[in-house]
Amino acid sequence: LVSACIQLLQAYAPFDQMEAESLRFLAERVKLAHYPKGALILASEMGVARTLHIVQRGQVRVRRSGGSSSAESASITLGPGSCFSIGALMAQRESSSAYIARDEVFCYELPAEDFFSLTQKSTVFNLFCTQYIAGLLRQSQQQLQLQFAQRAAEQKTMNSPxxxxxxxxxxxxxxxxxxxxxxxxxxxxxxxxxxxxxxxxxxxxxxxxxxxxxxxxxxxxxxxxxxxxxxxxxxxxxxxxxxxxxxxxxxxxxxxxxxxxxxxxxxxxxxxxxxxxxxLQGAGLRQIRHAIDSATSIEVLRHAREDVRQLALTMLAEGVGGQEITQFISTLNDTVTRRIIELNLDRHDLYGIDWAWLSFGSEGRDEQTFTTDQDNGIVYICTDIMDREQTQLRFLEFARDVNQDLDKCGFPLCK
Structure with a gap:
């Protein structure tokens, strides 16, 4: 059975280029599963993906998330040698698409643990998975660009009555x-x-x-x-x-x-x-930054935060790279956070204490996207002449107010 599996897989990429030892490792660990016509092989409601599927025989129909049984959705078909659930496996999440047997289907199934071992053993397979994920990201960006470009075309302009x-x-x-x-x-x-x-x-x-x-x-x-x-x-x-x-x-x-x-x-x-x-004219970076720096209320900052989001969406529609957009969002979000801290300092007496506000997670890495939550902390110096408990309470009250204002401005509390 192992030899038969190896022989079949060698007819398809990337297995035709895979190292012999790695291919045998794969063949020894897969199990052959049978799915009758119309059977649901994998879907989001089944939870986190735990198996790599390789079609051995038959055809599998792919229905995209939110799709229907229309002709367009039905035309996406996988045949023998095709792999699926790579993205879900690597992200350790549920599948974003449903996979349905168009006819009688046999699939080789490799458990997640063996899948990750194979990516470590085989350079060829690792490269295949990496390129697969990169392809998904390109498709996602293209779809988003099309979506936001269409939205931008529908939006009001300065010629609007x-x-x-x-x-x-x-x-x-x-x-x-x-x-x-x-x-x-x-x-x-x-x-x-x-x-x-x-x-x-x-x-x-x-x-x-x-x-x-x-x-x-x-x-x-x-x-x-x-x-x-x-x-x-x-x-x-x-x-x-x-x-x-x-x-x-x-x-x-x-x-x-x-x-x-x-x-x-x-x-x-x-x-x-x-x-x-x-x-209508589209907020520019300089105008948004000025609005944030001069904001005197949380309401103004809340509007500025929405301007940041809209400008980022416009940048995405215009084809600006993901890294540039995340750095742009993170920079302006830092500015919003800094201004919220400044506004709250007017209501909290922290004079004479050395302290710093810390940003962790995606904000700390300059990798924030359109939706992000809070992940922050405070470090301060408590000298011998200070009341440690009272100082801690003062910072907790200050942090609570800042966190609540951040939440109002679109940075939900981390749960």
Whole structure:
């Protein structure tokens, strides 16, 4: 049986080039398994792959993850000499595809432990597996590039009419509304501006977050006065049919950060902010870095983190290499982490203590991808004159707040 197995395998790559001793090692350890027509040989629901399959006779249909029994899926077929589950075996995970017997199938099956031993024994087989994995990675990158390129083509552009740029219904108040109520509404809705409209829903003014500081806080103005006393009158408006370019031009010409979209009757239909246009143009590295460095709240950092992700997806669609993308993501994620630490230092008294925040795992290796969790720690010096227990509690409270803010910004806690 061993000789018959060797003779059959030598008709197919990579076994035709495999060292004689290694080929015999393989033939002595495989078992021949039979699968009737339609039988499920391997699938993700079977758990972590524990066997290398080599088709001895028959044909095996491959159904990709999320695929159906369509003609396209059915056309992916493996014949005698074909190997499958190499990627799942090497990653020690479940198979991402389902393998089904198209007719009566016989497979040589090699246990995972012997599979890994064979990769150590045989240079030929090791190279074959490495090239196989590299091929899978190339296919995955091509599929992702196609997916994100299609998504990018569907996304809004600067030629989009304002009706498409507006993402939510406008929030407005009447001119007699007290300032206190307006500020509370802006805070609860996370709004950067509030539009003031008349009884016909036509804009008569706008009040922004910067106005809160300049017109309320610094002058010590009353919060009980009507919003019309402190709003900016005659806000810039554009018809819904105008495009994002028109809005950008209006902002540049009039030095404003918001343009109001109105219908044919002049009624408010939406607000277009400078940030909305920033997203359409595609955030660049310099702009994102500046936004992170100057962020004064976790909400701003949360938006910046999403900009990092979107820019990375754009880079992937444009064919930028995986190593460059992971370094780019890791660098900007480090910047976000550093800014979160700085913001939390304002609320924690660690003055006079020598300490450092440590990043482990993929962040420490500059290998972060689109989704990553937290893996960090703190090292500090506790001198003889310091209360060791109290110092530890201070750092634990500080670390907890930083971890929670990182979680809010898209870095989930490590589980």
């Amino acid at each position: 304002l009706a498409r740029v507006i993402t939510r219904d406008p929030v407005s108040v009447a001119p007699e509304t007290p300032v206190r109520q307006v500020v509370e509404l802006m805070a609860s809705r996370h709004l950067g501006s509030m539009v003031v409209v008349d009884s016909g829903q036509q804009p008569v003014g706008i009040f922004t977050l910067s106005d809160v500081l300049k017109r309320i806080v610094l002058p010590g103005a009353s919060l009980d006065q009507a919003i019309e006393a402190v709003m900016s009158p005659q806000p810039r408006t554009l018809p819904l049919a105008a495009n994002a370019h028109d809005a950008a031009l209006a902002m540049a010409m009039h030095r404003v950060r918001h343009v109001l979209a109105v219908d044919e009757g002049g009624r408010l239909k939406g607000v277009v902010s400078e940030r909305d246009l920033f997203k």
